[in-house]
Each structure stands twice: as C-alpha cells, then as structure tokens.
Amino acid sequence: MELNSKIYIAGHRGLVGSAILRALQKKGYRNLVYRTRAELDLRNKEEVDQFFATEEIEYVFLAAAKVGGIVANNDNPADFIRDNLLIQSHVIDAAYQAKVNKLLFLGSTCIYPRHAPQPLKEEYLLTGELESTNRAYAVAKIAGITMCQSYNKQFGTSFISAMPTNMYGPNDNFDLINSHVLPALIRKFHEAMINDESSVEVWGTGTPKREFLHSDDLAEACLFLMNHYEQDEIINIGVGDDISIRELAELVQKIVGYEGEIVFNTSAPDGTPRKLVDVTRINELGWTAQISLEDGIRSVYAAFRDEALIKQ
Structure with a gap:
C-alpha cells in the first residue's frame, strides 16, 4: 500500500x-x-x-x-x-x-x-x-x-x-450480556468495587485457557x-x-483493586477448553x-474507568 x-x-x-x-x-x-x-x-x-x-x-x-x-x-x-x-x-x-x-x-x-x-x-x-x-x-x-x-x-x-x-x-464492548470475557470481567470487578459488593460471579469453572x-x-x-x-x-x-479464566479474573481483580471474593458459577458453560x-x-x-497482557489490561481499564467517571 x-x-x-x-x-x-x-x-x-x-x-x-x-x-x-x-x-x-x-x-x-x-x-x-x-x-x-x-x-x-x-x-x-x-x-x-x-x-x-x-x-x-x-x-x-x-x-x-x-x-x-x-x-x-x-x-x-x-x-x-x-x-x-x-x-x-x-x-x-x-x-x-x-x-x-x-x-x-x-x-x-x-x-x-x-x-x-x-x-x-x-x-x-x-x-x-x-x-x-x-x-x-x-x-x-x-x-x-x-x-x-x-x-x-x-x-x-x-x-x-x-x-x-x-x-x-x-472501543471494546463492555455489555455484560453480549461482551466477551475480558471486558465483562473489567466491568464486573469495577462495579463490584464501586458498589462495595462482597463477591463477583464468574461464569464457568475457571479452568478453560484463553489467549x-x-x-x-x-x-x-x-x-x-x-x-x-x-x-x-x-x-x-x-x-x-495463554492464561486460565481463573488467572485472568485474578489479574483483573488486582488491576482494578477489588478486594472481595471471586465465585465461579460452575453451572454456566465453559466454552472451548483451550484455544x-x-x-x-x-x-x-x-x-x-x-x-503484554497486564500492560494492555491496565490501559483498557484506565480508559474504562475514566469513561465511567465522565458518565457519573
């Protein structure tokens, strides 16, 4: 080109x-x-x-x-x-x-x-x-x-x-129904921290691995x-x-600064075991x-947090 x-x-x-x-x-x-x-x-x-x-x-x-x-x-x-x-x-x-x-x-x-x-x-x-x-x-x-x-x-x-x-x-989709796992986790942990909730539910067993x-x-x-x-x-x-969904949830939890519990809903589907x-x-x-994944999540969460503050 x-x-x-x-x-x-x-x-x-x-x-x-x-x-x-x-x-x-x-x-x-x-x-x-x-x-x-x-x-x-x-x-x-x-x-x-x-x-x-x-x-x-x-x-x-x-x-x-x-x-x-x-x-x-x-x-x-x-x-x-x-x-x-x-x-x-x-x-x-x-x-x-x-x-x-x-x-x-x-x-x-x-x-x-x-x-x-x-x-x-x-x-x-x-x-x-x-x-x-x-x-x-x-x-x-x-x-x-x-x-x-x-x-x-x-x-x-x-x-x-x-x-x-x-x-x-x-420009990711942070809708909790239609989004992919990473933006959904960012939103879940952020809102749980803001609302002082004791736990965050994550779908599945946490064992599948994703890149x-x-x-x-x-x-x-x-x-x-x-x-x-x-x-x-x-x-x-x-x-x-790649990284397991459990490890991903723990990483997002750390970056967001949420101190509550992570609860895995094992009745929900896991999807493909590894990809x-x-x-x-x-x-x-x-x-x-x-x-790197951590650097990338930090930048995405910073932008999401700033946008959330603007909407308040």
Whole structure:
C-alpha cells in the first residue's frame, strides 16, 4: 500500500476496525474511506455494490462483523450466521467486481475444531467438530475464508484471510450480556468495587485457557500482512501464550483493586477448553505481538474507568 492508496476500512467503529484505522492514520496513510452503518448497510447488496462502483477502492480491510460472547452466540445463532454471511459475501464480491488490489478478511480462531490439538495450527481447520456455542458464527467465518480462496482460484484475486485470537482494547464492548470475557470481567470487578459488593460471579469453572491479543497489536499485524502476505492459506494472529479464566479474573481483580471474593458459577458453560494459536507462520514472516497482557489490561481499564467517571 502507498500512503495515498485508497483504503476502505469496513467496521471502522468496532474494536478491530477502529484499531486498524488508528494504525493507518499513525503511519501516514491519508486516503482512508469508512462509513457508518447508517450510511452504508453492508447487509444490503445494492448499497455495497453502488459504494464500490463509485469509490474506486484499492485496498479493503474487512473487519465488519456481528460478534459477541458465549451468551449472545448461543441465544441468537440465526442473527450471527445471517448477518455475517451477508456482510462478507457482499463486500468480497463487490471488491472483486471493482477490481480492488487486495482484501484482508478477518476471521476468528473460534473456527477451529473444539478438540483440535494445541496450539492451533492453520492446517487444523475443518478437521473436527466445532464448538456448539458459537457454531453459527464459525460456519459463517469459514464460508468467508472459502469465498476468498474460491475467488482467488477462479478470478485471480488477492484476497487473504487472517485468524486473530481473542481480542481486547479501546472501543471494546463492555455489555455484560453480549461482551466477551475480558471486558465483562473489567466491568464486573469495577462495579463490584464501586458498589462495595462482597463477591463477583464468574461464569464457568475457571479452568478453560484463553489467549488475549490487544487490538493495537492486531492492527499492526493486519497492516503487516496487507503489505507482506500473499498466500491463499489462512494465517493466525496471536501472542503464542495463554492464561486460565481463573488467572485472568485474578489479574483483573488486582488491576482494578477489588478486594472481595471471586465465585465461579460452575453451572454456566465453559466454552472451548483451550484455544491457543500457533503463531509460527506470522512470526517467521517478521511480526510478533508487543503489548503484554497486564500492560494492555491496565490501559483498557484506565480508559474504562475514566469513561465511567465522565458518565457519573
């Protein structure tokens, strides 16, 4: 990408898209295009086709998606598969029709089989049964990957697919029903401390292990891949290390400064037992994550606390 290349960031208000936008601006890219959902509904094919036909986009970061935690995925599977299939199908096809130079499709490590060996290598995709609590979302993302590969094969496009691990960072979703585990824990411990509550409930047994990647690290990886990766195969983005949910809860508790008890609700679902990605491929290309988990959580909590104070 040249600094004056016309670059479209789909989903620029979300956790991932906003980080990619910040990274591009920081590096001096000045011809950036983005639209709110009200301005461009990516679920509407006519709107998407018209947008690409008139804007002459050269590069696309496809970070727009319907996302959520275990509860949201489990309760609303039709919404997750419908919206994600529509968004990615419309954008990928319109990018082909408009002859964009390159597109980066962002999937998720939840696409890997529930019981795949650890760490998760890219070649484990489609080798086993998916995690039931987010099957609809995973199937949609797998369809997006296959669509990119199919367009590359049939039409000679340059559509690449990256699989980031669990993410957190600025502009995260802190809703206790629809959010992922880390922002939910930050909010739970903060509110428990403010309200002087004696305990905080954490879903599950605390034994599952998760890997967490700061969205600013992810954005740097996406820019790196757009400029240096041309392969048809998917590529993982992660830190190469994980932590149990119990250890994560204790770390958030320490950072927030909450002194009460942590109570694990063992009747609630755990989700996938472990989800650590193998980052050998991207590391060998020359990219590694830079932000430690503790430093990242401290910065995210500071911003959340400041925002909470403003709203009081």
